[in-house]
Amino acid sequence: MAKQADIMELSKRRGFFFGSNEVYGGVAGFYTFGPQGAALKRNVESAWRDQFTVRLGNDEIEAPTIMPEAVFEASGHLEGFDDMLVECAECGQSHRADHLIEDNVAGIEDAEALGLEAVGELIAEHELECPACSASLAGEPVEDFNLMFETSIGPGTGQPGYMRPETAQGIFVEFPRLREYARGQLPFGVTQIGPAYRNEISPRRGIIRVREFTQAELEQFIDPEEDEPPLATVEDVSVTLYPVPEQESENGEYIETTIGAAVEAGTIASPWVAYFLGIAQEWYERVGVDMDRFRFRQHLPGERAHYASDCWDAEAEISGNWIEIAGFAYRGDYDLSKHGKYSDERFTVFKRYDEPQTVEKAVVDPDMSALGPKFGGAAAQIADELTALAERDPSAFDAETVSVEVDGERYTVESDIANFSVEEQTESGEHITPHVVEPSFGVGRTVYTLLEHAYSEDEVDGEERTYLSLAPEVAPTDVAVFPLVKEDSLLGLSSDILRELRSSGLSVTYDESGSIGRRYRRQDEIGTAFCVTVDRDGIEGDEPNTVTVRERDTAAQVRVPASELNTELSALLRS
Template identity: 40%
Template sequence: MTNYVDFDPSRRLLVRRRSQLALQSLTMDAVEQSLRKALAEKQSAVETQGNAVRALKAAATPASKPEIDAAIATLNNLKLEKSSIEKQLQAHITDAGGDGSFSKEAFRQAVVNTLERRLFYIPSFKIYRGVAGLYDYGPPGCSVKSNVLSFWRQHFVLEENMLEVDCPCVTPEVVLKASGHVDKFTDLMVKDEKTGTCYRADHLLKDFCNEKLQKDLSIAPEKAAELKHVLATLDDFSSEELGAKIKEYGITAPDTKNSLSDPYPFNLMFQTSIGPSGLSPGYMRPETAQGIFVNFKDLYYYNGNKLPFAAAQIGQAFRNEISPRQGLLRVREFTLAEIEHFVDPDDKSHPKYSEVANLEFLMFPRDEQMSGQSAKKIVLGDAVSRGIVNNETLGYFIGRVYLFLTRLGIDKERLRFRQHLANEMAHYACDCWDAEIECSYGWIECVGIADRSAYDLRAHSEKSGVPLVAHEKFSEPKEVEKLVIAPVKKELGLAFKGNQKMVVESLEAMGEKEALDMKAALESKGEVDFYVCTLGKNVAIKKNMVAISKEKKKEHQRVFTPSVIEPSFGIGRIIYCLFEHSFYMRPSKAGDEQLNVFRFPPIVAPIKCTVFPLVQNQQYEEISKLISKSLTAAGISHKIDMTGTSIGKRYARTDELGVPFAITVDSATSVTIRERDSKHQVRVSVEEAASVVKDVTEGHRTWADVWSTFPHHSSASADE
């Protein structure tokens, strides 16, 4: 539970998942509640009937055998009914997969086993027993990652004319001090009081609650509801609240059962030093965004001193996780792709907004979360026009993110955009949405899309002394009225001491109406309660602590700090969800085993095509090599398999890698092209094979078009 106080809690992916306080998560769903109630009643009936049987047997005047047998039969029936309810409850908690054949855990294990066996990814430093939270991508994994990033560049950088930069991973401390990371980039940690082993505090509490809910079926409905409430509000717990719950539930160290220390903050950044003296401290960057912000002045000049414009960066980020878990979803080194779109705060329209306005997809606005509803499909244009989404530019990027993810192969029915609740957003943020993808671990935040206002540029301007601003020149001088908020830092320091900075920032971030209301209240009462988001409480502001006024000036140009719309992509998380969404199993031809298949779209498939000589034959092998050269010339990644094993087994091997097309050489003049998911085959000439595969993999034509154009081929060997 990363404790961001000075900067936007939507800051994401490379950090912790923010609190999701949807009210429907605070209580059990109706089915589970009903089953738990029924189980408790049946348990009570079993105990009552058991006592009745014992009483009959122990009576001074023994009951008749038929009477005792009838009572025992009733008891056995009650036990069977109790067992049936337990199974229903366990099945509901386990939440079986689509066809009921896989639990989430079993499905996940099948996916992970396949990924590791086929070397999509493996634990790093495996021969030395590995290091938690670090993974290597193998050959097919590298290809998938490269294809995802290539499509990201095409979809965003090229199509939106963004300025791409590449900044160092090692970042001077002063930069991350200005951004707030040095002071506030923390998770709460506890230690085994005897061994010193460290654990992430919220993970221990979360695991305890989940285990009780899943394994203790006799738990009372009220207690189960309490545990679900804890799970839903966990990210909002303070260190004191977290420590109190750990003690209340008697949670101990998982490995030793020793008692635990009170929770305390642990900074998640990897610290280093720059240069041999060790006097210049630095950190491995926890995000790529700061490199863009500090380069704003030069990028603005490069763009002809014009707004809006966007800068983008793909690169590694680092987070020293206390207890990494969930495979690729929470790691210590990962790839981020981030966009910082700089825009005039007074004009957040977007010229291409109409291209996405008619998209309809699952959205989860904060009002629906607070009222206990579920995500529902909303037309993006309606969400913007109704003010659910703050502005056109933010809406435009939400739409573009939706198109990016669904074109990659993410199931649109398991993709939603969740709006941050008011208590999740920093005082300077206008609006924040997370693209969440459902997988076996639940709903996972994979992309954050936030309107961060002008906070980042202002923070770096103040710390560096270099104004990071934009200019709008007027054709004629204008008389403008400006709101001036001048906190009296000396008085605020005396009153709030170490919290002075947070109070000052909150005062300076006030909107015009709020500031003028405060001015009127101070003039009439001399004191006013003021909510400081980063402190999470009201403070008393007195008249001598802040001066608020409106001044008229003649200006030749408008100088302002741009607002930032920031889409931030956790590439590893997206790839893992893509793996799960693409994975399925189908029976072999003989029906004696289940075959693994990844249904990757051609755009992300690690290999686009395989080439098989039907049998080991010199002529067929020469033709295969000729087709391979044509595919290479066309830029299509492919693989030749001349192992001589059965064609069915070769198909199965490549289906497991997610290869969408296979060319089988079975004559000197023509070949067959097989499509992975339908297993349909068409016959084309040797000369046409490479161009057909190129057209369909690059999206110039569909498989349906190919199927309707070329002669169909059927063969027993085609169906493994």
């Protein structure tokens, strides 16, 4: 089984990914995807887009990656998007305090949930040392560190902006417009694939924890009272679940079940979350994640984001550790309510009743000729506050006076002036705030998982070889074409084949240098599914106009007429 070092070495040597800016010393947490990696990543994104945008009939957007401060004030990121930091007094290195605990104290899987103080105490109790210089970290303060990259928009002091820490906010802030495109009808889903930025305290494990990464997210907007997911389409999908048992604070036993059975048993509380787990399971299988090294783990109560009522992670086993590669959260109305509250826009959907309904409504009709002289410039705002109070608490007007607050100041008004009354009104519907269910995928972590799960070693003709058994849909290269030797007739047929395969949409590479064995090994290592070799036998031998096709995983070779090559390969690669 591949170790992380094998993947890192292969990735660098063969151009999957490597540390960025190395000529200037490099900066931790930034990686460049090389020629193979960029193609693999793009194919993973296309497969995700096909599944979560096209097949589910969702809309896709592309929003800017820098957003103004107001967005993150509303979303809560400014206040609470923190990790736990402990700094070594000796060498100045910063570390994730919760990771130090998880790595060094047996039995603690989620140290963040314990809180700053407890983590500080555990560091002292277990006499943990700085991983960089081995100085003691006991007694060092453990602090919150906000993960957002701040920037300034425009010249001069500018206005503060932030690199988005998740693509989701780009969808939420545009909800009023997206609602119009969906013609105000729930349910609807909006997807986005793009970069997100987090100033991670300790980037590690190659592209697993980096400071700039790509997310693929779907925000599903639903009416929580009416909308049901099409669960029947995934109810037979088999899954491995690792849930939290009732009234426990640790994950319990593994459960091998189906999505339908898990909903019935209440193991997955939200049918919408269950639905997306089913779709995700099928997608991960399709792109080549090893299902024996894959599970869905439920968040522990202390681990869940404050807005999420049910949350599961997709986790892959990577180099002996379970790593989150996607999160599935029931976010309720948290995001839309917040943006509705902080902006002047309406973040609701108008839900029409089957029949118009008569409702009693508390209204006020303040006498402005009395309010104006009494309160001057504040009168209009006082009138607004009285209206809001009538909706919120009609009984307040039973008293002789009512008081309201405007800009931090209290104003007392005689109930007579407010002209309070209860009227019957006919309503055709009501405004509701949709709930959000969010599958959120890390593309880089998926790419890494595919590399590690596809990494294989065996022996061919007495020689050891390494090959990547990647699914054809995501492999960076579909076919390699080799003339066995550099002779005109072989070169001619090879370039005809190359042109034809490329014009039918396949990704084809060409290589005429080095021994044929070495050329095969190079393609094996980047996961090219088929190699086509043009040799002299196929030009003038017993089987003219034929080429050999070698399959990557078995290394088996068959002779195929050159005229049928395109059809055969296209069928094999797209099956």
